[in-house]
Amino acid sequence: MAISNTGNLPLTGLRVLDLSDGKGEMCGRFLADLGADVVLVEPPSGLASRKQGPLVGNQSLYFATHNANKRSVVLDLENANDKNRFLELVDSADILIETFRPGTLEKLGLGVAVLHARNAQLVVLSITDFGQTGPYRDFVATNSVHMALAGMLCRSGLAGREPLLPPGELAYEATAVQAAWCALIAYWQRLQSGVGDHLDFSVFEATTQVLDPGLGVTGSAQAGKSAMEQSAARGRPQVFPLYPIFKCADGYVRICVLNPRQWQGMSGWLGEQHEFTDPSYGNIAKRAAVIGKINALIAELFSTQSAAALVAEGQCRGVPIAALLTPGEVLLDEHFNARGAFTEVDIASGVRGKVPSGYIEINGKRAGIRDTAPVLGQGGDCSWSGTSTLSGVAQATPKTPGRRPFEGLRVLDLGVIVAGAELGRLLADQGAEVIKVENSAFPDGGRQSTTGVAITPSFAQGHRGKQSFGINLRSEKGKALFKQLAKDADMIFSNFKPGTMESLGLGYDVVSTINPRIIMADSSALGNTGPQSKSMGYGPLVRASSGLTGLWRYPDTDSSFSDGVTIIPDHFAARVAAVGVGALLIQRELSGVGGTVSVAQAEVIFNAMASKLLRESLQPNSFIPRGNAPEFDAPDSVFPCAGDDEWCVVSVRNDRDWASLCDVIGRPDLIHDAHFATAAARIANREAADAALIAWTTQHGPQTVMETLQKAGVPAGMMIRLTEYEANPHLQARNFFRTFNQPGIDKPLLTENAPTLSLHMPDPDIRPAPLQGEHTRELAKRLLGLSEIEIEGLIGSGDLEPYVAPQPK
Secondary structure, three states: OOOOOOOOOOOOEEEEEEEOOOOOOOHOOOOOHOOOOOEEEOOOOOOOHHHHHOEOEEHHHHHHOOOOOOEEEOOOOHHHHHHHHHHHHHHHOOEEOOOOOOOOOHHOOOHHHOOOOOOOEEEEEEEEEOOOOOOOOOOOOHHHHHHHHHHHHOOOOOOOOOOOOOOHHHHHHHHHHHHHHHHHHHHHHHHHHHHOOOOOOOOHHHHHOOOOOOOOOHHHHHOOOOHHHHOOOOOOOOOOOOOEEEEEEEEOOOOEEHHHHHHHHHHHHOOOOOOOHHHHHHHHHHHOOOOHHHHHHHHHOOOOHHHHHHHHHHHHOOEEEEOOOHHHHHHHHHHHOOOEEEEEEEOOOEEEEEEEOHHHHOOEEEEEEOOOOOOOOOOOOOOOEEEEEHHHOOOOOOOOOOOOOOOOOEEEOOOOOHHHHHHHHHHOOOOOOEEEEEOOOOOOOOOOOOOOOOHEEEEEHHHOOOEEEOOOOOOOOHHHHHHHHHHOOEEEEOOOOOOHHOOOOOOOHHHHHHOOOOOOEEEEOOOOOOOOOOOOOOOOHHHHHOOHHHOOOOOOOOOOOOOOOOOHHHHHHHHHHHHHHHHHHHHHHOOOOEEEEEEHHHHHHHHHOOHHHHHHHHOOOOOOOOOOOOOOOOOOOEEEEEOOOOOOEEEOOOOHHHHHHHHOOOHHHHHOOOOOOOHHHHHHHHHHHHHHHHHHHHOHHHHHHHHHHHOOOOOOOEEEOOHHOOHHHHHHHHHOEEEOOOOOOOOOEEEOOOOOOOOOOOOOOOOOOOOOOOOOOHHHHHHHHOHHHHHHHHHHHHOOOOOOOOOOO
16 A cells, blocks of 8 residues: 655654554554554554544444555464564664563563664554553543543533543554654654663553643633632532533533633623623632523523524624534534634445544644554555664763763743643753743733732643743844843743744744744634634633534533533643644654644544544434443443442443453343343343443442452543542552642642653653742843843843842731
8 A cells, every 4th residue: 555645744754663552542543643654563464453442334434534645465473474574664664662461572572672673763652551561551441431430420411410421542542642742852862862662552551641631731711720729529520610602502512711801892892781781700719609690691692593693793792702513513614614723534335434543743733644544454465665754863982871862952932821821841851941922011911810919729730831931022122132032942832822923922933033943833722723713711611613512412411511621622732732843743753844733622522422423424413412321332331330420431341341340240041131241132131231240349338349449451531530630559550650849839749650661761850830920030141141130120121020029018
């Protein structure tokens, strides 16, 4: 199979052997989107994921969406001749991705030591559910199990009801992107040092970092509180009233009125007679005290109008608003189609479907699907000769493998709130000098606090390890100073409304003439092109516009939307952008020229639901809320256990799991019962199958349920609360946690450690987050060469801004 010309895609020439099957496949697909030559290594019978649902005819829509742009070679790794052919591919490969159970490669005689003996520069990425070590090493999992164990399930659903599984396969999809990020970090390190690596990547740990992380930065509406501080000890969290959803004439809309200017627009929309017209209600804390009454007025106003009319009026008034779209509406949406967010692909003879086209734009062009997924063996012998194109850029004087990969690189970080904070923090963790560029006239909403403290736990998590430089980018002198900084920088990050950097005269067209090596990354709600690109965007509106909010509800209750406390897709989107940045850094080693990375957060969600959206295009109304009843087998749900609000996810994947489960619960009579003997039968009799399991789970605590079923090889995961997070034995054993001291916070902060375990990459150098303008004088002197007199003059004129301690009241 001839892969389409990858042109100027940044990873053109990178060679990847992909042995993933059923999870992690989007990791290789993302690398292939960016130009890598990704070769699937399949057994003679083909990968199991070729049969993974949903199916159209005999075609797996999962396989089609997760293996586009790849080639396929058939090798039986238990056959001596095929094993030798495989090792010949290893000799000139750059990255190898595998998802076998721990110890499988060693049993095949292809352990990491053997692979590195053939190719010392190879990066081996081992993606497993729980990693190669630790007490959960041999556990088995599903997406639902990870949601329970990672502390996400406990915050999903409505108070008084059972916890609700989020829609789709978010754990496996988001962590595949983090795996791609880790692979590029290690490959960058290899280019600098000439030494390969082995990455022990755990889906469980990555899920805790990427999806609603208990230790991560939270949104501006949380006013600096961490997820830990807001976590309910028992029951589901209360519906968040500042992201309300309102019924309208033909559906639902959501608003996010946070700052005084937005409230002014909403207040005017309500008219002149309501009781909240006083300007003081522009204060979010004062408004929160009466939000129930305010929301009742808005509900009455909105109830008789169409969603389209409300969105149009809200945009005119400066009120952040979005309609809750269905998946079918998303596929037809004018804005997303104008952006090329979807493309058509051949599924079978005469069958074409619509699929998200890719996660990212590089240099203004979509890096996405170019070729359909290969038929089995549609890559010939896939032989490679010589070394890969990119291998030739290794440093003449190799750097120490144990250094942090991005040491020596400088980032000017204009990112705000969550997605912006995270991208810079990811680079800081890996050794880059990250300078947060900010100004008090346009403060980062992440610094917002209801208590007036100088720094909050949330802000500290998102900006740890950075420095702060106060500058006025609206003054001519400020712009000139920024350009001077940009001249010697490697990257500039932002997540403003599209066009903001250009309006400041600091777009890529300007900065790249000063510094052709500069890499500029931006993210926005709906992308920087298209008819709705200038719409105000917050995470809750992105989820509404992408269809996620409408899917995240109990199927039996139309208005039971349960995504109010999540901050998806911000942390996820930051990893998508980081992969693009890493790819451009690698290309820059060869070309000497930087480029741009653009991420639309809504499209991050689309691509995480790719196979289901493809099915929706072929089978309208197939992508619907399914709650706690995944579609392809049963029992597969959230089950009550002994105790107060105690739950465990149990997932039967096949007949073998069902037989093992029946033995554990003391019901061997059900194994061959015609009502349960096949997946189709179990689905048809889901209630009876669930009841048999519930009779057993309610007699035991969730940990006992999990451990007993795991010993029998059945995927099970207890619902962990954030208050139980730190004590998790597996996370502890794998050094998942670190602490750091943040000035202004009276006790050490618990934080996450590295994104993966590695042979050679050290843990992050975790340092405090900066106060606003804390490093202005130091950086102006060191990087701009300004004298103290010049610095003070620029501070006096308002072009620079140092930290100013709050005056005691």
